[in-house]
Amino acid sequence: MESIDTELAARIRNDIVLGNYGEEERISEARLCDTHKVSRTPVRLALRMLEQEGLIRRSEGRGYFVNAPNVNDVLQAVQVRGHLESLAARLMAQSPDRLSTLPILEAAIEEIDRLILVGKMDHASIRLIQKQNAVFHKTILECCGNDFIGFTCSRISHMPMLEVGAMVFDRQVLSTKEGKERSNFRLKLGNSQHKVIFEAIQKGDAVRAEGVMREHSNTMIEYIQVFEKRTKEELTIKDLIDYSGLSVMRKEHDTTGKEKSL
Amino acid sequence: MESIDTELAARIRNDIVLGNYGEEERISEARLCDTHKVSRTPVRLALRMLEQEGLIRRSEGRGYFVNAPNVNDVLQAVQVRGHLESLAARLMAQSPDRLSTLPILEAAIEEIDRLILVGKMDHASIRLIQKQNAVFHKTILECCGNDFIGFTCSRISHMPMLEVGAMVFDRQVLSTKEGKERSNFRLKLGNSQHKVIFEAIQKGDAVRAEGVMREHSNTMIEYIQVFEKRTKEELTIKDLIDYSGLSVMRKEHDTTGKEKSL
DNA sequence: ATAACCGGTTTGGGATCCCAAAAAAAGAGC
DNA sequence: GCTCTTTTTTTGGGATCCCAAACCGGTTAT
Incomplete structure (x- = not known):
């Protein structure tokens, strides 16, 4: 193609x-x-x-x-993307014609809720959650009224962890029951933030939408930093990609690409 | 080259x-x-x-x-850049090793003050003011601790009015005495915002630094919108470049480029 | 009359060739 | 033995060539 x-x-x-x-x-x-x-x-x-x-x-x-790029570069980039997303959230809350897109956000939130409730933390479920998460974030970027925000995000999306809506999962932790609990909690926290953002946008509370979105972005940064501290040797980008669960998608994409090029 | x-x-x-x-x-x-x-x-x-x-x-x-791109695209891009700059201001205010770069900011502010006081609104003075303005903004971008902010700004700087520190001047207005007064007021207002940003960074008041920088960015957006309303026919990007006073720099740059390519 | 088909033309993608400048290696001078 | 110079090799920039796919126009068949 x-x-x-x-x-x-x-x-x-x-x-x-x-x-x-x-x-x-x-x-x-x-x-x-x-x-x-x-x-x-x-x-x-x-x-x-x-x-x-x-x-x-x-x-x-x-x-x-x-x-x-090293892990620090990625962290900086995530911070930038998060900041841009917070601008998008604010603008969308101020936008008069935001109401038509609200159902999309609501559907994504509900779908994530449903998937969390099922509680299966296998690859398929995680991918579905990530997909809905991406829908939520992309929708805000695309419907905020400033197309340049989405464009700018797309320009920096070539780095790992910068695909809009990317999430971090700790495979190591996912294998233990306690780890699953913890990841489950993170997902619930994240989606409750989604809900607050949604309500703020709905009500037109621009300040709150921006603030919670910023907090939402910081969550990932802090989680990555937890990784950094826990890992004995240097944390590599490869580790991050493995953790993110994006490697599966990436691999699939690669093989299809190979088939076409051969 | x-x-x-x-x-x-x-x-x-x-x-x-x-x-x-x-x-x-x-x-x-x-x-x-x-x-x-x-x-x-x-x-x-x-x-x-x-x-x-x-x-x-x-x-x-x-x-x-x-x-x-049309004027609306430029406005959106200016908004994005401004938002990124506000992040940079916040981060710099939080940075422990910001003190060493504060003198650069202070010098730029004082130089702008001096140039305003002289009151000559000719090309040379405006260029000097713009230069110092660029120094102020670039310094914050480069010394905020997150290099990716500056990188992202540089990626979107190919559009007019997006060079860091670009300013808008209304040539038409500059030709009248009343217009000069008004432009002078704008410059004073802008530089007083610089001072507040400087002090906020100095004190480590991250919230204030971010807020004032945001306000500072909005100033240009609103001024461009004033142009838009006043102009009878559609405002073009060409008009913006002419207004910005960057055309002089751009022209010089072009001719040197030509000489080299011929 | 319309639509499908067919050949010529345009256009962009990929490969190859040439050249100048820079880096690396070899040689000369101290 | 070291350094400076010269020669060789490498490497990237630019031009050209070839080709396949897409566009265009006309013709033909329904």
Whole structure:
């Protein structure tokens, strides 16, 4: 479906964020041609895209260098996205024609509630919850009246954990009963925040909508920081992706992409 | 200095935001090659960059289409940037090592004060004021501790009025004595906001720093909206650039670019 | 008359070639 | 033995070529 350069950019992007290139490693067009079995043209197009995304930078002299993001970068980016979402929540609460989209938010909240109540914390359930969570957040971004907020978020979504509505789950914790309880509590807390945001938007309480959305975003940041402290060695981005449960989606996406490219 | 594709992207970008292409106009690689006298390779690289910036989009079938931003888009983008700046102000107020950069802010404020006091509203003075204004805003973005904020702002700076610290001046108004008074008042108001932001950051009053910075950003939005209402026909982006006083800088930049490319 | 079909043309994607500049390696001078 | 210079190699930028898919126009069949 997509052209090779876009696909290629996705691959290289994946390699960079997963840490397959050393931080600051020099990257060569020829090598990329060789490893990905394509000509230089799509490689160069892909590199331009990645350069715009800030994942690589062009040296003044010659050559490209990897700008591999670390966990701190991701945390900063999550903070930015959260802040933008809080603006979106405020604007949507102020928007006169917000009422028509409110049912979408309500449906997402109720669906998450239902899934939590069922209590199955398997992959399928988590994916469904994440999907509804994404619906909730995307809806606010898209219906706030300022399209540029959504655009800006999409420009920074290439980093892991920055897909709108991404959530963090601790696989390790999910395997124990106590861990399940804790994750369940987090989900309930998150969705209750959704409810407050929903009601604030409904009532037109812009300040409250913004504030709770901000708090909602901070929840994820703090949770990631809990990971950071608990992990003995350095927490890598790979760990984050594994934790997030997005790896499943990502993997599926990759294989389909491969099938098409072959 | 820069490679042709970067330079070319700048040209096309300029053409698009200045409205030289009709909104939704189809754009062809071959035509760009012809008009800019370059081969297709740099054209395609430039188009990828512009695509990332959202100024053009690739049709699923074939061909590129321009996404010319209108004044409303610019207003939305200014709102986003302002919101990000307010986050930066808050974070900087919370940052423990903010004290070392405070003198930079103070110097910028004092320099602006001095220039206002002189009262000459000619091009040179306005440029100096804008420069110091940019210093103030850039410093906060760069020293807030979250580098991703500055990065995100830089990603959306390709639109006019989005250069950090850009200001709007009404040329028309500047020509009359009453208009000068009014512009002078705006500058004083703006710089007094700078002072409040500075003091809030100094004291570590994060909430106030964020709030005043937000108010500071809203000032420009409201001023542009004043333009919009006063102008009989549709306000174009070209008008905004002319008003902003950036056209001088932009023009200079363009000619140097031309000299190098010829 | 309309719609389906067919050939020519346009256009963008990918590969390849050439070249200049930069980096690396080899050689000369101290 | 070290450094500066020269030569070789690498590497990225730009141009050109080829091709397949999409667009356009005309023709034909229903």
